[in-house]
Amino acid sequence: MSLVFPHTFVPWFRAVAPYIHAYRGKTFVVGFPGEGIAAGKLNNLVQDLAILHAIGIKLVLVHGFRPQVDEQLRAKGHASRFSHGIRVTDAVALDSAQEAAGQLRFEIEAAFSQGLPNTPMANATVRVVSGNFLTARPVGIVDGIDFMHSGIVRRVDGATIRRAIDIGALVLLSPFGFSPTGEAFNLTMEDVATKTAVALKADKLLFLTELPGIREKPDDPDSDIDTELALADAKRLLASLPAPTRPADAAFYLRHCVSACEGGVERSHILPFAVDGAILREVFTHDGIGTMVVDEKLESLREATPDDVGGILQLIEPFERDGTLVRRERHEIERDVANYSVIEHDGIIFGCAALYPYPEAKTGEMAALTVAPDSQSQGDGERMLKRIEQRARAMGLDSIFVLTTRTMHWFIKRGFHPVDADWLPEARKRKYNWDRRSQVLVKRLV
Numbered sequence: 001m002s003l004v005f006p007h008t009f010v011p012w013f014r015a016v017a018p019y020i021h022a023y024r025g026k027t028f029v030v031g032f033p034g035e036g037i038a039a040g041k042l043n044n045l046v047q048d049l050a051i052l053h054a055i056g057i058k059l060v061l062v063h064g065f066r067p068q069v070d071e072q073l074r075a076k077g078h079a080s081r082f083s084h085g086i087r088v089t090d091a092v093a094l095d096s097a098q099e100a101a102g103q104l105r106f107e108i109e110a111a112f113s114q115g116l117p118n119t120p121m122a123n124a125t126v127r128v129v130s131g132n133f134l135t136a137r138p139v140g141i142v143d144g145i146d147f148m149h150s151g152i153v154r155r156v157d158g159a160t161i162r163r164a165i166d167i168g169a170l171v172l173l174s175p176f177g178f179s180p181t182g183e184a185f186n187l188t189m190e191d192v193a194t195k196t197a198v199a200l201k202a203d204k205l206l207f208l209t210e211l212p213g214i215r216e217k218p219d220d221p222d223s224d225i226d227t228e229l230a231l232a233d234a235k236r237l238l239a240s241l242p243a244p245t246r247p248a249d250a251a252f253y254l255r256h257c258v259s260a261c262e263g264g265v266e267r268s269h270i271l272p273f274a275v276d277g278a279i280l281r282e283v284f285t286h287d288g289i290g291t292m293v294v295d296e297k298l299e300s301l302r303e304a305t306p307d308d309v310g311g312i313l314q315l316i317e318p319f320e321r322d323g324t325l326v327r328r329e330r331h332e333i334e335r336d337v338a339n340y341s342v343i344e345h346d347g348i349i350f351g352c353a354a355l356y357p358y359p360e361a362k363t364g365e366m367a368a369l370t371v372a373p374d375s376q377s378q379g380d381g382e383r384m385l386k387r388i389e390q391r392a393r394a395m396g397l398d399s400i401f402v403l404t405t406r407t408m409h410w411f412i413k414r415g416f417h418p419v420d421a422d423w424l425p426e427a428r429k430r431k432y433n434w435d436r437r438s439q440v441l442v443k444r445l446v
Contacts, residue, residue, distance in 0.1 A: 018348050019284045024056035026203040027165065031193035033064035033247065036208055036273035037104060045208065046111040047120040048279050049170070054124065058165040060196055062173045063108060064189030065100040066247075072096035084142060085245050085252065089149035089186040097186045101174040105130060108172060129169040133157045134192065136177025136185040151177055151185025153192055158199035194256045198263030205260045206282070207253045208273040213291035218250045227287050231261045234293045257293040268293045286345060286374060301387055304340035304352070309333050311349035312340060316370050324406055325368060326436075340368070341387045343380055350375045353384040355391050355400070361425035362398040363442075364388075369402070385414060389445060398446050403438035416441035 032045060053059055069087070070080045073096050081088040089097065109128050114121040136151035154177070164171050173196060175187040190207070197205040217223035218241060229237070235258055244252035257268035271278040271290035282288040304312065312333055319325040333340070336354065343351030350372035357364040366388045371380045392400050401424070402411055408418070419442050421432055432438075 016284045019346075020055050022347050023052075023203070023283065025058070027058045027060070027200055028052065028204045028206060029060045029062065029193055029197040029200065029202045030279070031062045031064070031189050031205070031207045032273070033189060033207075033209060034066045034068050034100075034104070035064070035210055035247070037063065037065075037107070038067045039273065041208075041273045042107065043111055043114075044276055045273070045279070046108070046114075048277060050112070050121055050124045050126055051280065052283070053126050053168075053170060060161060060165065060171045060173065060200070060202075061108070062175070062189050062193040062196065063104055064175060065097065065104055068100035068104060069093065069097050072100055082245070083145045083147075084243075086139060086147060086150055086188060087186060088145065088147055091149070094149040094184065094186055097176070098184070101176060105172065105174060112170065127169045128172050129164045130172045130174070131160070132178055133161055133171070133173060133196075134177035134187070136179060136187060138179075138185060149184065149186055151187050153177060153187060153195040156196050156199035158196075161196070162200060190253065190256045194260045194263075197260050197265045197268075201264050203266055204283075205257065205265050205268040206279060207256070207268075207270050208278065209253050209270055210248050210273070211250070211253065211270055211290075212272045212275075213270050213289070214250060214254055225289075226291055229291060229293045231258065231293060231295050234258050234261075254291075254293070261293055261295055266295065286348070286350065300345075301341065301343050301351075301383055304337050304342045306334065306337055308340070308342055308344075308349055309337055311344075312337075312342065312352050312368075315349055315352055315372060316368055318373075319370055325370065326433075328368065341384065341391070343371075343384065351380045351384055353388050355388050357392070357395050357397060358425040358427060359395070359397075360427075362396070363425060364392045364395065364397045364400050365428060366400050366402050381410070382414070389443075393445055399442050399444050401440060401442045403432075403440055405436065405438050408439045408441060411441045411443075414443075416443045418442075 030049065049059055049061065073080050073093060076092060076096065078092045087093060112126045112128050115124065133156060134153055135155040137154045139147035139150045139152055161171050173192055175189045175192050177185050177187050193205060213225035214229065215223045216226045234254060238251055238254055238258055241251040246252065253270045257270060260268045269282055269290055269292050271282050275289060278289050282290055309330065313330060316325055320327045339354040339356055340352055342349045351370065353369040354367045355364050356367060369381065369384055388400060402416065404411065419440050421440050424432060424440060
């Protein structure tokens with residue numbers, strides 16, 4: 001605790017609170033590949049999942065085992081075979097997969113049973129439930145290749161899984177399924193996680209992967225990560241990418257995220273298991289760390305409602321304290337809330353602006369233009385300005401004006417020009433604070 005400072009910890013914890021409220025009682029399906037376990041990331045993942053469990057999130061964990069099966073096969077002097085990104089599972093590979101799955105389930109259950117003092121697992125009680133929740137069918141013969149004991153998920157017993165997570169258990173699924181005749185099939189972690197998320201209508205499907213996410217330019221390894229993809233954009237991107245054959249291919253996990261969203265899962269994520277705490281950073285921060293695929297943009301620019309008053313106050317209050325904005329009382333914002341437009345992301349307001357019209361002068365004042373500090377320099381100020389201009393034109397106004405003491409250059413760069421305070425409409429001139437000496441800037445709309 002000596003490393004925790006009140007001036008950083010307290011604001012951070014308060015910033016996290018809205019996400020805790022939003023996700024309590026929600027269902028997350030987490031897919032974790034065997035490569036992550038081989039890289040020694042299991043204990044950190046378990047600790048992070050225990051935190052999510054503690055705040056009331058319902059969890060299903062699906063583990064993979066590609067490298068572990070490969071290791072078993074090498075020990076037996078047997079070669080691994082893959083095609084179309086799927087293992088060709090002969091009798092030896094099936095036996096190796098069963099051995100690997102048993103060992104990994106033992107390790108995962110042991111990790112969730114930790115309770116060491118001074119660790120995130122102290123006082124944690126996470127009961128792990130496994131079972132024959134999956135019915136499978138064979139992949140069969142594809143392009144002349146017999147996949148033998150490799151299978152595809154046919155059905156997920158979502159009702160039984162739901163009962164288990166509703167009583168507080170964490171459900172652990174291995175990539176194995178069984179036919180009605182009792183035949184075992186080797187499945188892929190990605191298929192199991194996706195089909196389970198769809199069956200549960202999960203709120204999130206999260207893949208911890210070798211990839212940092214989907215890059216804005218998939219063929220440029222130095223381009224930025226695209227933190228949010230609308231489903232339509234993700235489908236277009238997927239159609240442009242080559243068919244994946246290995247987990248490091250951009251389309252490998254993206255195709256499952258698209259499938260999940262098409263099946264009713266609200267959000268699917270591709271996160272890097274190499275980054276410690278990736279799942280916490282994705283869930284509890286605004287921009288996250290990997291790529292999220294959603295049915296529609298979570299970020300919405302809309303007109304404010306009375307329910308937004310608290311969020312607007314929280315957003316503008318720091319700027320009122322430092323003198324950037326004129327102080328507004330809660331009753332004023334409640335009275336004028338119809339004048340406000342807001343940018344909301346995942347239930348959190350991080351941008352706002354108000355338009356106060358003066359129809360007799362065919363102008364309007366843009367006030368309280370604010371963007372949260374951690375979201376600035378991303379174009380949201382321009383988006384708010386354009387929305388206010390649209391509203392002003394719809395009212396038949398010829399111009400908008402602002403009063404500012406610190407940000408005049410930002411407005412001048414966007415088409416405003418300074419005028420004397422005497423230019424103001426009479427009604428606004430009577431309220432002008434001559435002591436504050438705010439600069440008046442006007443932008444023509446016609």
